[in-house]
Amino acid sequence: MSRGDREASSGILKHSMRDNYAELGVEEYYRRVGATYRNPHFPGVRSCLFRWMNAWWECERSNSPSNGFTVFDMACGSGEATLAVLEWWHLGRRAFDESQLPNSSDPGLTIQQAAILKRNANKFVRPPPIVSESPRPTILAADPFTAEAYRARTTLGCSSLSFSEIAEGGLSDLLSSSQGENNSGDETADIIPDTPTIDMVICSFALHLIETPSELFALLWELSMKCKWLVIVAPHKKPDIKDGWGWSKWNVETWSECPMTESKGELLQERVHCRIYRSLNL
Template structure:
């Protein structure tokens, strides 16, 4: 299945992704264009991410740890999602600075100066204590294209690698970079299970696990490439143990995520759970569909 049917830009071989997949196969195609791949749907990806992040910020702000905002760009391609997240953060910081220069007046509240449709896309004021998002990125084919665009580092992990429990390190460090000397010891989750210092250990373990939670996994134009339901289940269940939100961007409504896979569908408008088969609360921008899911295990 193609990532998208829109005519593609140079660097992606033929103009049609469907033709590329038919001629080369998915794996071979991305091996050929891994260093030059570009997603032509970036405007829609960016618009969807801005709308989602604005809503997420408004509803989750009191609970956001300003120093631990982790975003996992899964099957990161050329970094379209990462670019959108970082641009949203920078625009939000600029909005905050502009508001401060006006003595705290919020220009967005002036309906005569900002049309409603544009207001939805304007990032909220992001204060200085909200540090730059911590990006994790993985793609077995396009690490070079990701680095070229973002100057960050993606790990060459596949869907199967992630399903087996592997995760990339933060994207600001080169793959294989040495870890800090004498890293702080983290409590073992088994400690409380086995009965060693139950009260203190369990509290420390809970804090450690919470600190390691990924706020959101975003998979753009790739999740539907997993054709076997058993493989999709394995991936999504593993992610549900490590991440709070799953954001799926696609040119259509595939893949189907089922009950018992660790996620509930989330209505972005009402900020509440909805049926997996419902289309309410989804986002659609420039032919890009955005569906959001909330982990049932975090």
């Protein structure tokens, strides 16, 4: 398969996304590639989200691991964020199961093996052990262009809600419909709590595509009324989020609020940036 064929099969018409957007416009580009879209930056997205989930779990959830949590994958693409979160959870569960096994004899690491592990420490972030009582995270997803690719890759449901529809309150309907689906049928299905609050909304490589500050404000304010955490994954530090938009910026390293303009405590993995915000309305 030629490079051009590979790019086409992964939803890339031209190597530069900037060229794609300039020639076709954002909406038309995703209409054309929506069914086959793949984010080529997935390794960086995965690493950033693993680091975020580790910090969040340790600081927020380690004392109540049996409580479920809900993630909203907004503008979900083909499910890169969803796959990362679910992989993180499965590896955490496996780590717990392995920790319960009888200790086997360990001959120890050679100097060479220890050096390799040290070099690779930043490439693979191990999730903490997650106890067996912890339910699988509930995933909500929405994308007006790539829902087909998301369903095919994750086998999960996906709404077609757009940014503007979410800003107008569409997330409430998604929460209600998902709660109804999960509460009927399979008793082992993930259950959304009675209070319609989402633990975190993750937006990967999409929020910077909103064209005007007023549209961005409307979306973020609405999200701040329903979501505790906002996780923005992007190839750069855009968009700019202002004070008074319903969110405070969060330093992941110190686990504390920080100025909106401060870059300390942001995550950077394989040229992918991850910024965290905490709702001021919940």
